Amino acid sequence: MAKIGINIATGSLQQEEMIVGIDLGTTNSLVAIIHPESKKPVALKEHNSSSLVPSIIHFGEHGDVTVGDEARKFLVNDPANTIFSAKRLMGKSYDDIRNNASFFTYKVIDDNTDSLVKIQVGDKFYSPIELSAFILRELKSRAEHILKTPVSKAVITVPAYFNDAQRQATRDAGKLAGLDVLRIINEPTAASLAYGLGVKGDEEKVIAVYDLGGGTFDISILRISNGIFEVLSTNGDTYLGGDDFDREIVQNWMKEHDISSEQLNSNKELMQQLRLKAEEAKKHLGKQDVYISNVDDYQLQITAAEFEKLIQPLVKKTLVACENALKDAGFSVAGIQEIVMVGGSTRVNLVKQEVSRFFGKPVHAELDPDEVVALGAAVQADILAGNNKDFLLLDITPLSLGVETMGGLMDVLIPRNSKIPTRVARQYTTQKDGQSGIKIAVYQGERDLVKDNRKLASFDLTGIPAMPAGLPKVELSFMINADGILVVKAKELRSGVEQVIQVKPQYGLTDEEVETMLMDSILHAKEDIATRALVEAQTEARQLIDSTATFVEKNKIHLTADEMTNTADAIEKLSALVESGTKDQIQAQIELLNELSKPYAERLMDLAIQRAISGKNITDNF
Missing domain, CATH: 1.20.1270.10 (Substrate Binding Domain Of Dnak; Chain:A; Domain 2)
Known part of the structure; x- marks a missing residue:
């Protein structure tokens, strides 16, 4: 069994370990590393090929699964079995995506519940976690082929606006792909690292990172001081991106040619063709004034001016988010020294112009906007490996902390490698009518079933007033202080009934035991x-x-x-x-x-x- 060389105090890996940075994107994904000779971050690619792997999965008739460019070929010919934009479904319920369900040409199950969405392909059902794992597995395989060495550790980026459920889903996807996910970091933070902002020890700046990808948008205001990155505020929309630009073009063509939504719903091939042509038009209009093409008997045409008019409201939404982020951070536009542009959709001329106008200064767009996040993830990986001494690495939790839920499952509240001190809260409810108590069992470990993890403590929250199942609101909060002491508090919000206990998560565990627990979680992930x-x-x-x-x-x-x-x-x-x-x-x-x-x-x-x-x-x- 391979051993993980890990410093329990800091969570940093020994220097000989190879850690990759991964940008798991809505439209494209990629892997980056710190080049062993130049010590600069580079995106992995073979010869003259692109570093980007389309985030597309195709399920064949005989159970074969293809990912990336090969899968992209099936978008038009086999749309029902070809999954795209799976990241938009991460940590979501059907109710969250109901209004945009028609955008997906594959079957997203409507079960009228708040449970996480499922995607049906033939007679099989997949979660967004399983779908994302296919993409991550392909990236892992690709990296191993290029580097000619095994890759088992990674830093994965997520939008800053991702909630706890979406971050945990990303971790689970990495684990299922056979990766030890050392850290989940915000894409804007990664982008600023890629630009080298904050590398100089005496540098102090407040920067804005504007990240507009295929399916998500976020704006982050960060303060950089003496190599320490502090996120002052984030804002955005996990459902706004280049996909929506494409949809505006498609809807414009539908209006022009009198194509109804019913027609497209019954003709998935036409829907996919229009979507791909819209994406092609968007890219074309970055350099040309007019786009002309055909699909079946429809002549498709759009000018740059028409395109900009269509997307103006969407771009305005991003600027409103920028205003809110500035307000939350307590800064005016004048207080921002640098603006970093991230995400393929920032190539759209109107986006660059409007953001520059809003902040009143030129924007940073020197690095490839599709690669910049992965490059930053590689820099973060280098920091975790202990190779970069310019940045402060704060103490972290060596193992995940969570509670037992129905069926003996482990629900993680504080993932391993979280910085401490930290506090996380989540709401739960009762399963039976009139239930007056809830048993809360606290566990530490990386496995999905609590029986495979280490039990730290348990207690009963009693005295909950009799209510129908699902009505009580029990807030469970985990707080780890600077000494590594975990304080668990359970409170029924309607009645005010509460219970508090303290435990020391790391008590009695040796470095070797932690290593074994980490390896077991990878070996048994599937x-x-x-x-x-x-x-x-x-x-x-x-x-x-x-x-x-x-x-x-x-x-x-x-x-x-x-x-x-x-x-x-x-x-x-x-x-x-x-x-x-x-x-x-x-x-x-x-x-x-x-x-x-x-x-x-x-x-x-x-x-x-x-x-x-x-x-x-x-x-x-x-």
């Missing part, structure tokens, strides 16, 4: 993620069975005999699968039960609304 996916499917199925059965019982006078019989059959089949079925079989039956219950659920909702409008009381059944 089976861990598969087990987690199965347990989550089983949990979702049990909750759906209970809620559907309760709904049917309360409203049986409004249901037909066929609806009652078919629903009972579907519930019985799902109950059997919960005990013995695979993840995909359970998900397929969940989808079937949802489709079965949707018509009468909507019918009853319409009836409830009609009664409310007519002034009649709505019964408790609704």
Whole structure:
């Protein structure tokens, strides 16, 4: 078994370790390293090929999976089995992306819940974590081929606006791809590192990093002082980027040629062709005044002026975010010394012009905007490896900290390598009606099941007032102080009931034990993620069975005999699968039960609304 040389006090790796920087992007992804001779960050590429790997995955008929340029070829010919922009689904529920669901040519499951989205390809169901892992695995393989050496450790970047669920999903994807993710860092922070800002020991600056990629936008205001980067504020939109520029062009063509949304929904090939032509037009208009092309019998045309008029509202949204970020940081435009441009969409002329006008000074766009984040991730990797002494590396947590959730799963609140002191809070709720207490078990480790991790403490939060399942709001907060002491507090927000304990996470663990735990998490990543996916499917199925059965019982006078019989059959089949079925079989039956219950659920909702409008009381059944 290979050993990881890790300094537990600082989390830095021994110098002989090779760590790569990865930009896991919406549109493209890439890997960078610090060149051993020049000591400069470089993006990995073969000969004259591009450093960019399109973030596209294609699932073939016989179970074969292709990623990158090879997968891109299937966007038009096999759109239902070709996944793009998976990053936009990371840590999201269907409700989060409902308004933009038509943008995806593949099937995103609508299960009317707040649970994380699932993507159906044939008879299999994938999470965004599994999809992102395919891309990361391809990047790992590509890096190993170019470097002729194994790659198992990485720094991965995310938008600064990513929430905790999205960051954890990115970590899980890295683990599933066989990577030890040493740090998740913000893309704007990585970009500033790539530009060498803050390398001089006496340098003090406040900078703005404007990052507009394929699917996400964020603006960060950072203070750099004596090699220390401090994020003063971040703002942005995890659902705004070059994809939206493309969509504006597509919608403009749809309007011109009287193409309806229904037509595109039933003709995925045409939808994909228009999307690709729009992307082509956007790039073309960076250097030319007009774009002309054809798709089927449609002549497609757009001028640079028309394009700029279409995207002006989107660009304005980014500038509003810039205003908010400045306000949050307590700075005016005049207080910003440097503006760094990041992301392929900053190549659009209007974007550069408007950002420069907003800040009142020229912007930094010297480095390739597609590569700059990965280059910065490589610089961060070099810092973690202990090779770069110009930057301060703060103390970090050596192992992840979390709690046990339904099915014996580990829900990580503080990921390993988090800087300390730190505080994280997350809300949970009850699973049963009238539940008066919750058992909280705290664990340390990297595995997906708590039985494979180290239990630190447990306590009961009691005295929760009797409420229907899902109504109580229990906020669980983890705080690690500068001495490494973990304080866990549980509070039911509606009643004010709370409980607090203290534990020392690292007590009794040797360096060797930590190394073993880290290696186990990588070696068992595939089976861990598969087990987690199965347990989550089983949990979702049990909750759906209970809620559907309760709904049917309360409203049986409004249901037909066929609806009652078919629903009972579907519930019985799902109950059997919960005990013995695979993840995909359970998900397929969940989808079937949802489709079965949707018509009468909507019918009853319409009836409830009609009664409310007519002034009649709505019964408790609704």
